[in-house]
Amino acid sequence: MRSVLAVIDLQNVFADPASEWFTPRFAEVVPRIQRLVTAFGDDVVFTRFIAPERPEGAWKQYYEQWPFALQPPDSPLYQVIDAFQPQSTIDATTFGKWTPRMATRVGGARLLLAGVSTDCCVLSTALAAADAGVSVTVVSDACAGVDDESHAKALDIMRLYAPLVKVATTEEVLG
Numbered sequence: 001m002r003s004v005l006a007v008i009d010l011q012n013v014f015a016d017p018a019s020e021w022f023t024p025r026f027a028e029v030v031p032r033i034q035r036l037v038t039a040f041g042d043d044v045v046f047t048r049f050i051a052p053e054r055p056e057g058a059w060k061q062y063y064e065q066w067p068f069a070l071q072p073p074d075s076p077l078y079q080v081i082d083a084f085q086p087q088s089t090i091d092a093t094t095f096g097k098w099t100p101r102m103a104t105r106v107g108g109a110r111l112l113l114a115g116v117s118t119d120c121c122v123l124s125t126a127l128a129a130a131d132a133g134v135s136v137t138v139v140s141d142a143c144a145g146v147d148d149e150s151h152a153k154a155l156d157i158m159r160l161y162a163p164l165v166k167v168a169t170t171e172e173v174l175g
Helices: 026-040 059-065 100-106 118-131 148-159 170-174
Strands: 003-008 044-049 089-092 110-116 136-144 165-168
Touching: 003 026, 003 100, 003 118, 026 044, 026 110, 026 136, 026 170, 044 100, 044 118, 089 100, 100 118, 110 118, 118 136, 118 148, 118 165, 136 148, 136 170, 148 165
Parallel strands: 003 044, 003 110, 044 089, 110 136, 136 165
Antiparallel strands: none
């Protein structure tokens, strides 16, 4: 079965230690993601979390808590880190990146997920894709969470969705 690798939110806002949304193990997962991107070639899609122009509903409270994040999509904060130069990205103002555009890009393929953060955007994407009937594999050591405990808990939660969601290491995926 063909596979598509989705690299979730590998953006400056999560990579920069000065950012309020810094993901501590971000730099550690980048080499594994580079290996995966190389291996999957054209079957790779990058996503970006971006702020809405005008938050609505519960997102109003969210951005009251994180006002620094209310920046336009072209802000340096929201760019994919320099180690990668994707031709395009699938952008979403939601944690989950299982959007109609992502569904079209994946087609009937298996979806592999890597990126940040395991306990938010990766989790939200995995569960929505699984609900849509897509076979999902989360590459555990190519994801990073807000902290180690949250990362582990999110992986445990996703394992509960087997066989729709599998959790595997980079070596298992590439082997």
